[in-house]
Amino acid sequence: MSPSWAEREHLERRARGDAEQCQQLEEVAQGHQVQLDQLRLQVTNLETALRVERRGATEEKRKLVQLQAAYHHLFQEYDAHIKASLEGDKRSQVTQEQLRAAEAALALKQELIDRLKAEAERQRAALETIPVLQAQ
Secondary structure, eight states: OOOOHHHHHHHHHHHHHHHHHHHHHHHHHHHHHHHHHHHHHHHHHHHHHHHHHHHHHHHHHHHHHHHHHHHHHHHHHHHHHHHHHHHHHHHHHHHHHHHHHHHHHHHHHHHHHHHHHHHHHHHHHHHHHHHHHHHO
């Protein structure tokens, strides 16, 4: 039995509706595929950017470690220089104190020498006058 004209018309309309719905779903699926491709491209671009940033961060960390090492080395040198300078100042103060003490001792000895010279002159003068006085 073949379908009647009305059934046939109904089936054809239904087939056209299903075909249109199928076409719409294919268009939606195609739109989703385009979105999916765009999102995959974004993911790829973001992964690439992330790798570049990680490389940059790694390089920056390496430079930071180098700078920290250089800073530490320079700080140690500076600290040693300051300590040596302070030691030098202490030695300089000690040397200046020793110099002052030596100058004072030298001045005292010079006074002693001057007194002894004066005493020697008096003694010579006395020696010269003793024979004259004895002769008188």
